[in-house]
Amino acid sequence: MDWPGKLTTLVFFQGCNLRCPWCQNVSLIDPRRGKEVDTEEVLRHVGAHKPIVDSIVLTGGEPLLQPSACLEISKEAKKVGLICAIETNGTASQALGSLLPYLDLVAIDVKAPLDDYHLYEEITGFTGLPKLEQKVRESLKLAIHSKVDVEARTTIIPGLNDDAETIARIAEGVQGVDCLRLQQFRNQRTLDPNFQKLPSPSREKLLKLARVAKQKGIKNVKIFTVEGGLETV
Numbered sequence: 001m002d003w004p005g006k007l008t009t010l011v012f013f014q015g016c017n018l019r020c021p022w023c024q025n026v027s028l029i030d031p032r033r034g035k036e037v038d039t040e041e042v043l044r045h046v047g048a049h050k051p052i053v054d055s056i057v058l059t060g061g062e063p064l065l066q067p068s069a070c071l072e073i074s075k076e077a078k079k080v081g082l083i084c085a086i087e088t089n090g091t092a093s094q095a096l097g098s099l100l101p102y103l104d105l106v107a108i109d110v111k112a113p114l115d116d117y118h119l120y121e122e123i124t125g126f127t128g129l130p131k132l133e134q135k136v137r138e139s140l141k142l143a144i145h146s147k148v149d150v151e152a153r154t155t156i157i158p159g160l161n162d163d164a165e166t167i168a169r170i171a172e173g174v175q176g177v178d179c180l181r182l183q184q185f186r187n188q189r190t191l192d193p194n195f196q197k198l199p200s201p202s203r204e205k206l207l208k209l210a211r212v213a214k215q216k217g218i219k220n221v222k223i224f225t226v227e228g229g230l231e232t233v
């Protein structure tokens with residue numbers, strides 16, 4: 001995760017409840033993989049780097065599938081003076097609600113318009129999870145009404161959400177966030193190999209879509225591409 005100006009320790013949680021066919025964190029999806037580690041060990045590791053790092057980011061996979069570990073780590077991080085963020089797919093809204101008091105930044109995936117269950121299902125791999133987009137909506141609402149900074153993130157995927165109309169609808173659904181970040185789909189390694197045949201959208205394309213989001217009233221829009229890194233539009 002890019003947290004501008006911060007030196008961060010990333011804590012990766014194994015396992016995800018979604019199966020986005022374009023996912024690039026393929027090795028983190030299966031909960032049976034990875035290695036079981038005590039939160040105490042994680043905290044020892046984080047503490048050891050404290051003089052250098054000033055922040056901690058919970059990421060995955062989906063960290064909120066292990067809510068008590070997230071809580072324990074973020075509470076302790078606060079105690080030792082670290083600031084704390086989470087990257088989440090937004091489907092575990094209840095767990096997010098309990099964690100918010102210990103966070104400084106929440107980055108929530110908004111993969112498709114939040115009123116479009118069918119596209120949300122398609123883009124997340126037809127997991128059969130009910131009311132997926134409603135859970136994400138709930139997560140956003142909780143985060144926006146808390147004191148944390150909220151970043152909505154949309155990966156731009158060719159043929160699924162890379163048109164102006166879809167981005168306009170996404171922007172309409174995330175009003176109130178501190179930032180919307182559009183990030184570039186990369187085709188090197190994907191859960192569904194068919195996605196490796198698709199081109200990564202260009203920086204120019206992302207700039208164009210970012211302007212659409214700005215026209216919809218999102219003041220702070222960023223794009224993240226291999227060509228240009230993180231840029232404010």
Ligand code: SF4
Pocket residue numbers: 016017018019020022023024025028029060061062089124
């Ligand atoms: S891209 Fe989708 S499948 Fe991959 S880790 Fe994120 S939410 Fe899970």
